[in-house]
Amino acid sequence: MKNIQANIRHLRSLKGLSQERFADELGWSRSMVGSYEEGRSEPPIERLIELSEYLNIPIDILVKNDLRRAKDTSFIQIGNKRVLFPITVNDDNEDLIEIIPAKASAGYLSGYDDPEYIDQLQKIKLPFLPTGTHRAFPIKGDSMLPVKDGAFVVAKFVESMDDVKGGRTYIVLTKDDGLVYKRIYLPEGDDFNLLLSSDNTSYQPYLVPKDQVLELWEFTCCINTQEYDEKELKMSNIMAMFQDLRVELEAIKKL
Numbered sequence: 001m002k003n004i005q006a007n008i009r010h011l012r013s014l015k016g017l018s019q020e021r022f023a024d025e026l027g028w029s030r031s032m033v034g035s036y037e038e039g040r041s042e043p044p045i046e047r048l049i050e051l052s053e054y055l056n057i058p059i060d061i062l063v064k065n066d067l068r069r070a071k072d073t074s075f076i077q078i079g080n081k082r083v084l085f086p087i088t089v090n091d092d093n094e095d096l097i098e099i100i101p102a103k104a105s106a107g108y109l110s111g112y113d114d115p116e117y118i119d120q121l122q123k124i125k126l127p128f129l130p131t132g133t134h135r136a137f138p139i140k141g142d143s144m145l146p147v148k149d150g151a152f153v154v155a156k157f158v159e160s161m162d163d164v165k166g167g168r169t170y171i172v173l174t175k176d177d178g179l180v181y182k183r184i185y186l187p188e189g190d191d192f193n194l195l196l197s198s199d200n201t202s203y204q205p206y207l208v209p210k211d212q213v214l215e216l217w218e219f220t221c222c223i224n225t226q227e228y229d230e231k232e233l234k235m236s237n238i239m240a241m242f243q244d245l246r247v248e249l250e251a252i253k254k255l
Contacts, residue, residue: 002039004048007067009037011055026054065119096123097154100179102138109178112215126154126221133157134220137171137179143198144169144181151224153181155217161210164194171217172196174208 012022012033019033026033027050035041043051052059061067098121100108111117126134136152147153155171158164166186172194173179182196187207194213197205 003066004043004063005037005039007062007065008033008043008051010068012037026050096125097129097134097136098123099136099152100138102140102150105138105140105179109173109175109214112173129154129220130156135171135217136223137181137217139181143200143203144183145200147181147199147222148224151222153222154220156220158216158218161213161216164216165218169199169219171215171219172208172213173215174212175214176212177208 012019015022017025019037020030022028023030023033028047032047036043036047048059048062052062055062098118100121107117124136134154134156136154139147139149139151139153141149153169153171158170164170164184164186166184169181169183171179171181172184180196183199185195185197185205187193187195192211193207193209195205196208
């Protein structure tokens with residue numbers, strides 16, 4: 001269990017506790033903590049259970065995964081399962097984002113809460129991103145024009161459904177539909193559903209029960225993988241698109 005000694009030391013350090021204080025919190029001796037952190041002995045199962053309950057992290061995560069890339073002790077609850085959700089960093093302590101490959105996006109539904117699946121994803125650095133955990137998701141189809149098929153949406157993880165802002169766009173992971181990129185509205189008087197709408201009015205909006213949503217990621221930026229052609233960039237086409245979205249154009253006309 002090579003990971004456990006490094007994990008105990010790292011998680012104790014993140015909490016800002018001395019070995020003595022950490023031992024007091026767990027009801028262990030200081031020498032016991034030192035022995036585990038230095039690899040002179042391995043914690044038996046009863047100690048692992050105590051550590052798991054204290055940190056609220058599953059034993060298999062503590063034993064199988066190297067948690068030293070986690071910058072804080074922020075872990076999230078998905079359903080009734082608590083899983084690791086660290087911000088990963090490179091050797092220069094710069095935040096990295098994971099990229100969900102287009103070919104692998106179908107497998108995200110089964111791997112989103114698996115640390116080993118997330119760990120094997122390719123990672124890149126985007127220095128202009130705000131703080132928070134970000135991921136890049138592939139976009140398929142034309143339901144969210146002008147975001148084109150093949151683009152990637154970089155989005156920030158939303159920890160609570162209460163943080164959803166009506167009218168903004170999100171990557172939504174649901175049990176039935178997998179990953180979708182939609183604009184979310186909060187139906188008035190309905191506390192149980194989200195209204196998912198496409199910016200392309202050829203697609204009808206639909207309701208999704210909140211308890212079916214596994215993850216939410218709020219749009220931060222878009223990375224296009226192909227150029228827009230001249231026709232797509234004509235002002236008449238851009239204005240027509242905004243008219244379809246019922247956006248006020250008076251400001252544009254005055255330019």
